[in-house]
Amino acid sequence: MSIQINDVVGRISYKCDVLFRVIDIREINGSKEAILFGEDIRLIADAPFHDLTPVGSDMRNEWKHRNEELIEQSLKLFSQDIQLLRQKYRYDVTQGYKQTSEFFQMPGKVLHMDGDPNYLKKCMDMYEKIGIPVQGITCDEKEMPQRIGSYIEKFRPDILVITGHDAYSKAKGSMMDLNSYRHSKEFVQTVREARKKIPSLDQLVIFAGACQSHFESLIQAGANFASSPARVNIHALDPVYIVAKICYTPFMERVHVWDALKNTLTGEKGLGGIETRGVLRTGMPYNKFMENES
Structure with a gap:
């Protein structure tokens, strides 16, 4: 999955209830994990790459509105x-x-x-x-x-x-x-x-x-x-x-x-x-x- 630092993503397991920005990427035991900051919610989280999905501009605009x-x-x-x-x-x-x-x-x-x-x-x-x-x-x-x-x-x-x-x-x-x-x-x-x-x-x-x-x-x-x-x-x-x-x-x-x-x-x-x-x-x-x- 092509996810980079500063990409906006959602967590699949949480049904993308919060939009996050990727602020760091690390590898643990051969698996990639992202450190996430909430876009509008004061939350920090980490999640494996397989639980992340990129959020497109349409969804971001809807959230922003x-x-x-x-x-x-x-x-x-x-x-x-x-x-x-x-x-x-x-x-x-x-x-x-x-x-x-x-x-x-x-x-x-x-x-x-x-x-x-x-x-x-x-x-x-x-x-x-x-x-x-x-x-x-x-x-x-x-x-x-x-x-x-x-x-x-x-x-x-x-x-x-x-x-x-x-x-x-x-x-x-x-x-x-x-x-x-x-x-x-x-x-x-x-x-x-x-x-x-x-x-x-x-x-x-x-x-x-x-x-x-x-x-x-x-x-x-x-x-x-x-x-x-x-x-x-x-x-x-x-x-x-x-x-x-x-x-x-x-x-x-x-x-x-x-x-x-x-x-x-x-x-x-x-x-x-x-x-x-x-x-x-x-x-x-x-x-x-x-x-x-x-």
């Missing part, structure tokens, strides 16, 4: 939420009276560390659409625990996203054993290192995890939100929607878990967390010169 529809629907719902929040801000800031000055908003700074540059680019594009200030860094999952401390000191984020690829392997052990996961252990260690720098759940809000990640360990390590309670796959953009909800919730209000999850593409099976304070601050009067300084 379907994925874009889901993203557009989630973005529309989120935008409606933001509009309602802004109306509330306007009323609260002016105490119900006709305002004489425009207010400005500071939604908080995000540091997004991602193990996959393609996923990071998709997330950065969505952050830009939503209007969230973000610093994006591509970092191998295994290096994250050593590098996170210096990044926090350098960028001083209000929200930290730690994600990339992950997967649970039943062959490696039980679902509660961190050693049964591709990168959950590294995500947990990274959260712990971040909490050494900023212990407060309100001063630094953390999202951590990827597909099938060890949710319980991530929350216990200090994450506010994490994946994946039911060990299911999550969409590449799911962290962005949770971050956006926190960014546009005032710092005096709490983000209830369901409110953060309802507009994600995966929902409560793939994502969960704890009640968390928002980070948005509103001020006035608005000065157009602030745009040039931000």
Whole structure:
């Protein structure tokens, strides 16, 4: 079978339920095996060549169209939420009276560390659409625990996203054993290192995890939100929607878990967390010169 690195493939045994890109090929005991990254799902997997089938442009376009529809629907719902929040801000800031000055908003700074540059680019594009200030860094999952401390000191984020690829392997052990996961252990260690720098759940809000990640360990390590309670796959953009909800919730209000999850593409099976304070601050009067300084 002629399958090369960067080819898009599906797994026959899983009825091609996820589209993967081949990122590496290795030979084990005379048999070829491919290392796979999900195209839109934060999943890493390996599969023998005999279980792979190339995915043609027609099927890829169909998947792309379907994925874009889901993203557009989630973005529309989120935008409606933001509009309602802004109306509330306007009323609260002016105490119900006709305002004489425009207010400005500071939604908080995000540091997004991602193990996959393609996923990071998709997330950065969505952050830009939503209007969230973000610093994006591509970092191998295994290096994250050593590098996170210096990044926090350098960028001083209000929200930290730690994600990339992950997967649970039943062959490696039980679902509660961190050693049964591709990168959950590294995500947990990274959260712990971040909490050494900023212990407060309100001063630094953390999202951590990827597909099938060890949710319980991530929350216990200090994450506010994490994946994946039911060990299911999550969409590449799911962290962005949770971050956006926190960014546009005032710092005096709490983000209830369901409110953060309802507009994600995966929902409560793939994502969960704890009640968390928002980070948005509103001020006035608005000065157009602030745009040039931000």
